[in-house]
Amino acid sequence: MNVRSIKPSIFFYQKNGFGPIVGDREPLTVGVYTGCLIVPMPNIGVRHKYLKYHDIHHILTGYTVGRIGEGEVSAWELGTGSMFSHPILGIMNLIALSTGFFLAPRRMLQAYKLGLKSSNNYDLKTRVWLDSQAGEITVQELTQFKLAHKPQIFLHWLRWVEFAGYLTAAILIHAIVVIPALILRIVSYLLAGEPFIEIIKPVKRSDLY
Numbered sequence: 068m069n070v071r072s073i074k075p076s077i078f079f080y081q082k083n084g085f086g087p088i089v090g091d092r093e094p095l096t097v098g099v100y101t102g103c104l105i106v107p108m109p110n111i112g113v114r115h116k117y118l119k120y121h122d123i124h125h126i127l128t129g130y131t132v133g134r135i136g137e138g139e140v141s142a143w144e145l146g147t148g149s150m151f152s153h154p155i156l157g158i159m160n161l162i163a164l165s166t167g168f169f170l171a172p173r174r175m176l177q178a179y180k181l182g183l184k185s186s187n188n189y190d191l192k193t194r195v196w197l198d199s200q201a202g203e204i205t206v207q208e209l210t211q212f213k214l215a216h217k218p219q220i221f222l223h224w225l226r227w228v229e230f231a232g233y234l235t236a237a238i239l240i241h242a243i244v245v246i247p248a249l250i251l252r253i254v255s256y257l258l259a260g261e262p263f264i265e266i267i268k269p270v271k272r273s274d275l276y
Contacts, residue, residue, distance in 0.1 A: 113155040120188040120197070126206060127214055130178065138167010139178040144189075145233050146182020146226070152189035158240070161233060165241035168234060179230050183223070184215040 121140070125132060130139040141160035150157030168175045188197060193213075197204065220226060 111155070113153060114159070117153070117156060117189060120194060123188055123197070123209070127209055128178075128181070134166050135171045135174060137163040138165075138170065138175055142167065142175040142178035143182035143185065144187055145230070146179040147185050147187040149187055149189060150233075152187065156189060161237040161240055162244070164233065165237035168237065176230075181215060183220045183226055184217045186213045186216065188213065 121144075124130075124140050124144060125136070128140060128143055130136040130143065141163035145157065145160050145164065149160055164175060186193075188194065
């Protein structure tokens with residue numbers, strides 16, 4: 068990418084080990100960070116439709132695609148109102164938020180706070196505008212329009228009550244998804260003859276950030 072151009076989302080895909088184009092990232096399921104597990108989730112049409120705009124959010128904010136980075140971009144998107152853009156987008160944000168909050172709660176709070184002053188790319192007007200630019204819009208230009216551009220936060224205190232609700236829902240979803248998956252993992256490892264201590268021993272991860 069022109070260091071400042073959005074078009075080289077290609078650079079973003081290659082840097083993070085994805086296919087060079089969005090179409091290369093459309094298997095039937097996609098691994099989602101959920102606590103200590105990567106859980107396969109259905110790769111639904113809504114995700115296909117909004118994926119490239121989500122990826123632009125990573126470029127815009129500088130948040131990574133690791134567990135904490137995905138949590139940060141999800142907290143940021145929730146702050147911008149992603150739940151009202153599309154409920155499915157909001158639910159996907161909640162899954163990543165729960166993992167990110169357990170790993171780095173302060174960073175999730177900071178990302179949400181930044182999101183309150185920002186706007187996402189999910190609304191129709193922005194999507195049409197970005198697509199019509201044929202990739203020529205720069206990160207600097209998009210930052211002006213989207214990142215921390217609001218001088219005031221409407222109903223500031225209520226937005227933090229909203230965050231508490233998101234976090235509660237995120238933890239509930241986390242428990243519903245992780246506990247059965249963890250039990251299944253432990254049982255399958257035990258049936259395979261693995262020592263229990265090896266199953267529960269923490270693994271040093273390189274994908275946190």
